[in-house]
Amino acid sequence: MEKFIESITITHILPCVVPGKIRFHADLSVDISPLMPYLNRLMKGAIYTQKTLTLTFKKEGGLITLYPRKVAGGQIENIELAHRILNWLKGLVNECYENKDKIEPLYERQVQLLPLDVYKFLPQTNCKKCAEETCLAFAVKLIVESKSVMLCPDLFTPTYAEKRSMLFTLLKDTGYSTPSGF
Ligand code: SF4
Incomplete structure (x- = not known):
């Protein structure tokens, strides 16, 4: 071969x-x-x-x-x-x-990002600062792009720097826009 x-x-x-x-x-x-x-x-x-x-x-x-x-x-x-x-x-x-x-090439996305894929990289404290009841509910809103990731303030603290970086990579790699400068 x-x-x-x-x-x-x-x-x-x-x-x-x-x-x-x-x-x-x-x-x-x-x-x-x-x-x-x-x-x-x-x-x-x-x-x-x-x-x-x-x-x-x-x-x-x-x-x-x-x-x-x-x-x-x-x-x-x-x-x-x-x-x-x-x-x-x-x-x-x-x-x-x-x-x-x-093989016939496929240029489209086969599946959408799932809420649990995003949830993994959120703080998972359900603090409600984003005006959602839970981080999982916020993850759903991020996927349908009805909320910005900027609405989760704790994600932008040093404690969650690594999660934030991985979340931004995942979002970018799946075609979502992310805030610049982070
Ligand atoms: S602000 Fe962030 S940590 Fe708090 S509930 Fe929303 S997504 Fe979860």
Whole structure:
């Protein structure tokens, strides 16, 4: 089989906002952007954003975002799982490349972001400062874009800096606008 991608190399291992879990960054040996609409067709439940060229999906409990030359993973159990997911991804990308002519590319998002995906990165204190009863209700409003993330003041305190950064990444990667300067 002709290989498209030779290697995916982990460059950073970091603590995750979810206690006991890790995050990672990895570099791809080639630019996979031409393959992304084909991978979007193959990966059921992935969130593809043509504008930002990102493909976000869940794998073995982890949240993975694929960029043209990078992979970012969060909520990963341990380093072994990170390597396992990246090996699987390399195989999938190469298989996709090999069978590209038989796959119809898909340029649209397959699924919408779910409230629980957003809720994970909110303070989860149900303080009501955003005028919603719960953080989950606020997450729903964020997804339908009837409220701005700026209405959650605690998210902008140092305590929640990491959650805020991960939430903004998720929102941006799925085509939502986020406030600049954070
Ligand atoms: S202001 Fe933030 S922390 Fe408070 S309920 Fe709303 S989303 Fe939750």
